Amino acid sequence: MVQRSALHADVVVVGFGVAGSCAALEAARAGARVVVLDRFGGGGASALSGGVVYAGGGTRQQQAAGVSDTPEAMYAYLHQEVGDAVRADTLRRFCESSTDLISWLEQQGVPFEGSLCPYKTSYPSNRHYLYYSGSEAAGGFRDIAPPAPRGHRTKGRGTSGKVLFSALAQAVHRSGVQVLTRTRARELVLDADGRVCAVDCERLAGTAGRAHSLLSRVAAKPGMYAPKLARLLHRGAEELEQRYAEPVRIHADRAVVLAAGGFVANREMMRQFAPAYRGGLPLGTHGDDGSGIRLGQGAGGALGKMDRVSAWRFISPPSAMLGGLLVDQHGRRIGDESRYGAAHGHALIEEHHGRGWLLIDQRLRRKAKQQLSSETVWFQRLQAHYLLATAASGGTLDAVAAKAGVDAGGLKDTVDSHNEAARNGKPDPAGKPAEFVQPLDQPPFALLDVSIRPRLAYPCPMLPLGGLLVDEDTGQVRDEQGGTVPGLFAAGRSAVGVCSNSYISGLSLADCVFSGRRAGLNSAKELTDADA
Secondary structure, eight states: OOOOEEEEEEEEEEOOSHHHHHHHHHHHHTTOOEEEEOSSSSOHHHHHSOOEEEOOSSOHHHHHTTOOOOHHHHHHHHHHHHTTSSOHHHHHHHHHTHHHHHHHHHHTTOOOOOOBOSSOOSSOOTTOOEEOOSSTTSTTTTTTSOOOOOEEEOSOSSSTHHHHHHHHHHHHHHTTOEEEOSEEEEEEEEOTTSOEEEEEEEEOOHHHHHHHHHHHHHHHTGGGTOHHHHHHHHHHHHHHHHHHOEEEEEEEEEEEEEOOOOSTTOHHHHHHHOTTOOSSEEOSOTTOSSHHHHHHHHTTBOEEOTTOEEEOOOOOSSGGGGGSEEEOTTSOBOSOTTSOHHHHHHHHHHHSTTOOEEEEOHHHHHHHHHHHHHHOOHHHHHHHHHHHHHOEEESSHHHHHHHHTOOHHHHHHHHHHHHHHHHTTOOOTTOOOGGGOOOOOSSSEEEEEOOOSOOSSSOOEEEEOOEEOBOTTTOEEEBTTSSEEEEEEEOGGGBOOTTSSOOOTTHHHHHHHHHHHHHHHHHHHOOOTTTO
16 A cells, blocks of 8 residues: 555645635635645646636726626626526626625736727737627627626736736735645545545655646647647656656545636547537646546536537637628528627537638728737737638639638628618618628628638637536535535536636636635635534
């Protein structure tokens, strides 16, 4: 039998991203001794994200931008987006606590700003940090609730998730929480009463640990753009774990919180639960291998929403692209182009075999090129250049349809219907708001191929949304019989949450904060028999 060294804590948090950080902070604030462990160096997918937190109801940033918003309006919109992902009272609590969520993050040192983006975009430039990050202003939604921009981007250049995580990590260290990196959780230990009481881990130290940190850090960034290269680089880190990792048992006198991310990096789980969502860019790191979910399942936890995956097919910026028509191979309209990109991705995969094109005319093409320098960050600029450069072009609709392989008759019917409504001030056939509608009648025409397939220059990021079922009041993991697993909590993408039906930018990180704080606070309250 392998001899294990042992550590003791009140609460053990598995995973050091945004959800794990928030859980650790709340547990420590409640007086618990907390240990956080992470297989790598911390941050995970959160640190590589855009750093957008979905929040509203009248945040300080919204007020600074002159934006009027209420928790009721936020709830009315989100209720349409998220459906039955969580109970209505849970969603309402999420909305009513939204302004406090942003204030709490600011107290931890996370910077936000109320500089409002004046155009519709999938991610704002470095000049703007508040924007419409969902479909709030799209056709069909603005009639449900007054639209308001709720995408609060952490202030930082580039993709600012690293700024968000860095601030939280520093707050965790200041709070006295013990953080163990290069520590891989292998199994949850249950006592005689079936209560989760410890985590069996493997830990790297010394020269092997430093080499592991370097390899995993180098492998993380390519994983966002070149998953095959990342897997190759990651093998070295795995070999170090296999050769040099030493066993350690971390006792949890009160509870364990699983916050180890999702399962996008686990190809077997993706094939099992979401086989249609292949060929996209895995939005995560090698830490998103489903290990947290499997740990909870091994302790008796039940799973939910595992087939739900968000696939992002953005057609803007530049914002001129929103004036185009998104069509399938039959030339039929796919939907309102002003919707959030995940709505397009879902429609393409679930209803159109992953195939789609965006029709624009010469006027839109010229305007889009003019907007490239002012409305895009570097990766958006590259993608727009790629789409415009590879588009099928033609002087007539018949000609461009033939080049792209789209049914010409269907395309002509779609354009005629759209143009008639645009010229006569009638509602757009797909419900697109009037400010994005104009006739497409200036040849040459172009069909931009937005189909979902592996392309380095125009990837389709994908994010699984399911995980462990939890009690929505406490964050405690539920079992198959509808009860709860004693001593076990889950948060972030290891758990079913607000965004587990559908996704808009910032909703996952907001849920990580919301569910992480909930799990941390309630895990600290969880008492052992001896405490009682």
